[in-house]
Amino acid sequence: MLLVSKIREGTVIDHIPAGRALVVLKILGITGNEGFRVAVVMNVDSARMKKKDIVKLEGYYPRIEDLMKISLVAPEATINIIKDYNVVEKRKVEVPKVIEGVLRCPNPTCISRKPGEPISSRFLLVSGSPLRLKCHYCGTEIGENDVIEQLVGGGRS
Numbered sequence: 001m002l003l004v005s006k007i008r009e010g011t012v013i014d015h016i017p018a019g020r021a022l023v024v025l026k027i028l029g030i031t032g033n034e035g036f037r038v039a040v041v042m043n044v045d046s047a048r049m050k051k052k053d054i055v056k057l058e059g060y061y062p063r064i065e066d067l068m069k070i071s072l073v074a075p076e077a078t079i080n081i082i083k084d085y086n087v088v089e090k091r092k093v094e095v096p097k098v099i100e101g102v103l104r105c106p107n108p109t110c111i112s113r114k115p116g117e118p119i120s121s122r123f124l125l126v127s128g129s130p131l132r133l134k135c136h137y138c139g140t141e142i143g144e145n146d147v148i149e150q151l152v153g154g155g156r157s
């Protein structure tokens with residue numbers, strides 16, 4: 001059954017973990033006040049994931065750096081680029097092995113937190129599922145919830 005109609009031009013982010021669609025929108029900075037059409041589908045059945053979320057963005061194309069952030073909260077996500085109702089590009093996000101300058105190390109004494117140091121944060125991927133990242137400088141590990149909290153800016157909306 002088609003829950004939401006197809007879009008003409010834009011992006012469909014598919015295979016988002018169930019319940020995470022709003023986190024994805026927050027990462028993209030989309031509030032709904034931009035004026036373009038946004039469809040959010042949550043907790044629908046999926047052959048691959050049992051349940052999933054989908055976000056459809058009419059006339060919107062995400063930036064590469066945002067796709068990297070999305071990979072951290074939705075590692076199975078598929079990005080479908082739509083032109084004239086057709087999927088002209090389909091690709092899976094990729095969780096990077098090294099994440100630089102995006103997340104803050106929670107260890108206040110970490111060198112990446114030192115004011116005046118020209119060092120940006122650097123996390124290494126320890127495991128993808130469940131997500132675990134390790135600070136390259138001090139070894140502090142962070143998990144999925146820490147990452148979501150940092151990317152959505154406090155609340156888990």
Ligand code: CTP
Nearest residue numbers: 005006007008012014056078080082085086087
């Ligand atoms: N879609 C859309 N508007 C279009 C074309 C596609 O909203 N004009 C949506 C579909 O509803 C689907 C997603 O984009 O949620 C991917 O479309 P498609 O590749 O046709 O579906 P599947 O083959 O099921 O995708 P996959 O193999 O990635 O599961």
